[in-house]
Every structure is written in structure tokens, then in C-alpha cells.
Amino acid sequence: MNTLSYGLLSILAQSSFSGYDLMLRLQPFWPAKHSQIYPLLASLEKEEYVSYEHVAQSDKPDKKVYSLTDKGKQALRDWLSEPAAEPVTRDELMLKAYCLSNTDPEGARRLFSARLEYYRKRLRQHEDKAALLRERGEFPMNGEAPPFESIRFGSYILVEKALRTTRSNIEWTEWALSLLPLPE
Template sequence: MNTLGYAILSALDRKPCSGYQLVDYLEVLWPAKHSQIYPLLTKMEQKGLLVYKYVEQIGRPGKKVFSITDTGKETLDKWVVESPTDPIIRDEFLIKMYSVWLTDEDNAKKLVQDRISILEQKVTSREKKIVKMEKEQESKGLDNVSKDFGRYILYSRRNLLDKEEISWCNWVLNLVKKKTSETFDRPSFHLSEK
């Protein structure tokens, strides 16, 4: 099974959900599209790793709500203790930055400003979810045995990374404005509190 399959099992181990909900839940774990998730759900169901319950909806088509099976939990338990492989980063924006010398200053700035805008929207949305998680955990106490702990720390991690990327993008914008005739100061990044 591929890593997306384990990400799906991890999400379903927290709570049953539809394929549509999985896309949202997996955003900080292993971003995937509906076209990737639905065929994999079918294969995983055929292997006995998950089951689904068909739920009728008023005014909308029915949906399948998936749950992890005992076999799925056993598979996930075995996998979670294995050493992970090296991360793979595939980001079209980074390729464009690598080739940014091929465009003019205005287009370069637009690429970076668009990225900043997207990241800021994600950070804002994610921070609302983080605050909600923190409020929910105030009464329960957040610890590493809570099913919500992993989700909380990954949302927080993603926000820190996105904030640092916004800092990097602003540094790049300054470089683009200075042009190549001046000396450049390398960015100094730091982890900040949210």
C-alpha cells in the first residue's frame, strides 16, 4: 500500500468520514485530490482495511462514510512504527523560482505575491481550526495519547512552515526589487510563536 493509503487509515482511525471529507483532513498530512482518493478507497475496501456505510442525503446524492476495520488498524499499527522514507517535495512554484531569471521583474513579483496571498489564506484558515482544537482540548487536556494530538501538532507545524515561507517570499521580493547589482543579505529565519 502507498503512503496515501496509510494517511487515509490514519484519518479514518480518528473518525469515520466521506471521501470528500478526507481531502480536507489530509491537507496537512498528505495532500491528495478526489481522483486519487476514491479509487484507493475502493481498493482498500476490497482488501478489508475499511468498510463504508451508505448515507442518504436530502437534496443531494447519497454518500459513503468510511470506517477503518480491525485489519486496517492492525495494518496501521504495524506501519506507524517503521522508519519513514525521505520526504519528497514536488512544488511547481519552486521550479518557477529556480527559473525566475527567465522573466521580467513584474512577473517575478507577481509570482511571489500570489504565493504569499495563497499562504496567508491557508494560515488564516488553519489558525481558526487550531484555536478550535485548543478550545476543545482545554477540558480534556491535550496529550500524545489523544486522537486529536497528531492533528493538532501537524496543523501547527504546517502553519509554522507556511509563515516561514511567507518570510522567505518577502525576502525574495526584496531581492527582485534590489536587482542583481547590489549585494544580497541572506534571510534569517526563526521559529516564532503563533
């Protein structure tokens, strides 16, 4: 049982999903490719943390829909009671920033402008998701938080984190760009 396994169980705690759906939903928190997820799901099923049922579809390929077993739920609760590992971030742009004097202002501007666009795109995605969740009635309309006991509480604070982090990153990137020599 590694962190990715618990990640899968965490998503399944909300609802049942196919391996494909699990992969998409896990991306924002613990990026993983389908080639890592499918074999893991098979082993989690073998160890009885999850079970699945075959669901035939007419318009799309058939799928396996996975659910948490009692053993899986218990494993999730045990894992939640342990302290969380420290976060790890790897960002190539930070390495490039470190030795930025080895490029020219144009090269630097290209790097930071591309990153700014990336962050802005991410912000739009997060805002769209927040709007969708509000429209769907999953978040209260009055701007208040769902109660702690609700299964929506987690999503609520995570959307807020994504928005804050992305806005902070945008502000920093704009600030860094403003320090670069003006293009002529």
C-alpha cells in the same frame, strides 16, 4: 498498500468518514483527487481493511461511511512502527527562481507577490482551523499540548507545523521581494 492507502486509514483512525470527507481531510497531508480515492476505498474494502455502511441523507446525496476494521487497525499499527519515507516537495516557483535573471523585475515581483498572497491565505486558513479546534474544546485552552495518549495530540502538532512552516515561508517571500529592484 501504498502510502495513500495508509493515509486513508490514518484519517479513519480518528473517526468514520465518507470518501468525500476523507478526500478533503487528506488534502493538507497527501493531496489526492476523488478519482484516486474512490477506487482505492473499494479495494481497501474488498481486502477488508475498511468496511462501510450506506447512509441515506434527505438534503444531500446518500453516502458511504467508511470505518476501520480490526485488520485495518493492525495494518496501521504495523505501518506506524516502520520509519517514515523522506518528504517530497515540488514547487514550480523554486524552478522559476533558479532562472529568475531571465525575466524583468516586474515579472519577478508578480511571481513573488502572488506566492506571498497564497501563503497569507493559507496562514489565515490554518489560524482559523486552530481557533476552531480550541473553541470546540479539542485543544486545551491554556495553550498546553493535549496529552500524547489523546487522539488530539497528532492534530495539535500538525496545526503547529502548518503555522510555523507557513510563517517561515511568508518571511522568506517578503525577504526575497525586498531584494527586488524597486518598482517605479
